[in-house]
């Protein structure tokens with residue numbers, strides 16, 4: 001959990017270890033207490049949490065922003081060859097096949113009880129049209145079906161996967177779900193249709209809760225039907241098997257339902273006020289291509305209400321949208337780090353890059369300013 005305040009006169013730091021799994025650091029400043037929780041067994045993360053807490057209170061914001069720009073954003077921009085005039089091709093296409101989720105995560109505007117959008121499912125014609133465009137460019141990146149939704153609540157998902165596998169054969173097809181709607185039949189149909197990865201984020205505030213039985217059964221009942229045991233990588237259940245060269249990946253991760261993540265462009269129900277720490281560049285408009293259930297293309301995954309549409313896949317081609325004026329404008333803004341000039345970026349505290357650059361200084365600055 002990240003601290004809620006970045007700077008203020010620090011009056012007291014208190015450490016507690018009453019939980020068997022987590023330490024807590026409580027910082028009191030002139031605006032009240034804030035808390036960081038971190039796992040006991042992860043000492044690197046523990047060090048970073050403490051460094052972050054102290055640095056954010058001692059180093060002025062403009063200096064942090066300078067360091068961030070110099071040692072994190074710019075190296076990533078160089079590494080990914082990012083530019084407004086010649087943007088790289090997106091690495092992932094997200095199809096939001098149905099604008100619904102069955103999860104109850106408090107950080108997500110799509111969760112049950114929070115979603116105000118109409119419940120729409122993607123028409124196959126829209127999907128096929130986009131796949132044709134991806135086939136034309138021989139797309140070899142990732143195709144996934146999660147955006148602000150859970151893919152498994154879409155009943156024709158396996159048919160959609162089947163089309164993608166046939167039309168865009170070199171794509172890496174990933175299913176990422178909360179697992180609530182997972183059954184052995186669904187897992188079987190998806191594996192048969194040609195997915196490369198099934199990842200489950202199991203949301204439960206009790207991190208020791210027993211995993212649903214179906215999670216344990218998938219490898220034995222489904223995966224071994226289609227793969228030999230040395231072709232599969234499994235992580236997160238008792239049968240873990242690490243195999244970086246695996247043909248199929250099956251991952252289960254435990255996540256907190258009430259975790260505080262990013263403000264998601266101001267839409268996260270449990271984080272209405274964005275983290276005040278400095279934020280600049282954002283990579284998403286250079287790496288994601290998202291098609292929502294009705295064919296509209298938002299500027300990034302955090303644009304839940306599509307405040308900044310950049311295209312319409314029902315009448316425009318994928319590359320026309322990708323190189324279109326709307327996305328070009330967005331990219332110009334996020335490349336300069338001027339988040340104030342976009343209604344989505346203004347309240348968004350996503351760091352901007354998912355991973356730090358490979359340098360030691362870059363990694364340190366990233367973790368201190370995260």
Ligand code: SF4
Nearest residue numbers: 282300302344345348
């Ligand atoms: S900073 Fe802007 S582009 Fe990046 S995730 Fe937030 S809203 Fe999207």
